[in-house]
Amino acid sequence: MAATAPKSLGAGEGAGNIGFDRSGIAGESKGLLKVLDTARKVAKSDSSVLITGESGTGKELIARAIHRNSTRRNGPMVIINCGAIPSELLESELFGHEKGAFTGAHRSRTGRFEIADNGSLFLDEIGDMSSDLQVKLLRAIQERKFERVGGTQTIAVDIRVISATNKDLAAAIKEGEFREDLYYRLNVIPIHILPLRERRDDIFPLTDYFQNNLLDRSTDYQIKQFSDQAKQVLTHYEWPGNIRELENMVERISVLVEEVDIQVHDLPECMITPSSHHTSSSVSSVFNNGIGFNEAVDQYQRSLISHALNESGWVKARAAEMLKMNRTTLVEKLKKMHIKPEMETPIF
Numbered sequence: 479m480a481a482t483a484p485k486s487l488g489a490g491e492g493a494g495n496i497g498f499d500r501s502g503i504a505g506e507s508k509g510l511l512k513v514l515d516t517a518r519k520v521a522k523s524d525s526s527v528l529i530t531g532e533s534g535t536g537k538e539l540i541a542r543a544i545h546r547n548s549t550r551r552n553g554p555m556v557i558i559n560c561g562a563i564p565s566e567l568l569e570s571e572l573f574g575h576e577k578g579a580f581t582g583a584h585r586s587r588t589g590r591f592e593i594a595d596n597g598s599l600f601l602d603e604i605g606d607m608s609s610d611l612q613v614k615l616l617r618a619i620q621e622r623k624f625e626r627v628g629g630t631q632t633i634a635v636d637i638r639v640i641s642a643t644n645k646d647l648a649a650a651i652k653e654g655e656f657r658e659d660l661y662y663r664l665n666v667i668p669i670h671i672l673p674l675r676e677r678r679d680d681i682f683p684l685t686d687y688f689q690n691n692l693l694d695r696s697t698d699y700q701i702k703q704f705s706d707q708a709k710q711v712l713t714h715y716e717w718p719g720n721i722r723e724l725e726n727m728v729e730r731i732s733v734l735v736e737e738v739d740i741q742v743h744d745l746p747e748c749m750i751t752p753s754s755h756h757t758s759s760s761v762s763s764v765f766n767n768g769i770g771f772n773e774a775v776d777q778y779q780r781s782l783i784s785h786a787l788n789e790s791g792w793v794k795a796r797a798a799e800m801l802k803m804n805r806t807t808l809v810e811k812l813k814k815m816h817i818k819p820e821m822e823t824p825i826f
């Protein structure tokens with residue numbers, strides 16, 4: 479069977495986001511739609527935007543969408559990763575330098591602020607910037623004017639600033655690591671992107687999207703189907719790496735699993751091994767997913783039983799001992815709950 483035609487998210491698709499080109503952004507969860515709605519509104523303005531969210535949640539993707547939907551779309555979108563560049567070089571990266579400004583400055587250089595003129599400047603990992611530079615950045619953003627390192631001429635630019643961080647800037651301010659005045663300057667419009675575990679409705683739309691669009695696959699690639707148990711695992715997994723982790727999982731499975739049907743044992747090890755932080759987050763996931771008391775209890779029982787069985791190599795008497803349960807009760811539960819080998823479901 480040939481692969482189904484790639485499905486793409488075109489301009490304006492997605493409820494409540496008419497007139498906003500959301501190409502490449504999959505998902506329909508309330509949390510994501512709220513982000514897209516704010517992005518749509520802010521795209522029409524020149525206001526500074528601060529995008530926060532854990533690593534891999536799509537901060538850069540949203541920043542690009544804001545630029546693409548703004549009147550600056552024909553201008554440049556310049557990205558600078560403030561965390562990746564040593565602080566002594568970052569100033570010259572941002573503002574440029576004149577010839578002879580420092581040892582090794584053999585010629586003058588244009589900085590990102592100047593390159594971004596008439597476009598957008600995306601300051602990624604802003605929370606990692608040194609305090610010295612924060613002062614200079616504040617002035618440049620406030621006045622849209624700056625001097626190159628070693629220069630005397632003041633340069634004016636017309637830019638919109640979008641910044642992003644996965645750090646808690648409010649805590650960094652308290653610790654004296656981030657300037658409060660800069661924070662308010664950057665955070666005119668805050669956009670917070672929820673981690674994937676708090677918008678689980680996006681898991682399967684994203685899985686489909688990655689299967690349909692991003693995989694470099696041969697024409698005989700068949701879209702994988704996840705078994706009910708595998709879907710359960712994906713639904714309850716914590717996704718610490720967020721959408722990036724999901725994207726990688728889809729790619730890994732598409733390469734390594736030749737069968738069309740994906741079983742629990744085909745999923746990455748970390749997804750099927752319960753970890754210690756599952757229990758506390760499990761409670762909030764019940765409320766976030768609205769799965770209800772009975773289903774939650776049922777899933778918890780399932781997790782405990784399948785874990786004990788896998789630990790004991792499916793020797794039921796040993797598993798029953800681990801669970802401090804009567805062997806016959808265990809056997810009854812296995813039948814009733816249709817638990818079979820290879821089905822370890824994590825404690826969600």
Ligand SMILES: Nc1ncnc2c1ncn2[C@@H]1O[C@H](COP(=O)(O)OP(=O)(O)OP(=O)(O)O)[C@@H](O)[C@H]1O
Pocket residue numbers: 502503504505531532533534535536537538539540644684687721722725
């Ligand atoms: N809603 C989405 N639809 C499709 N792809 C997405 C979505 N959100 C994120 N991605 C993809 O997930 C990956 C990570 O996204 P992105 O780089 O924007 O995250 P980030 O928040 O900037 O991460 P980091 O903090 O690590 O820099 C990218 O490949 C991106 O295209």
Ligand SMILES: [Mg+2]
Pocket residue numbers: 537538602
């Ligand atoms: Mg990023």
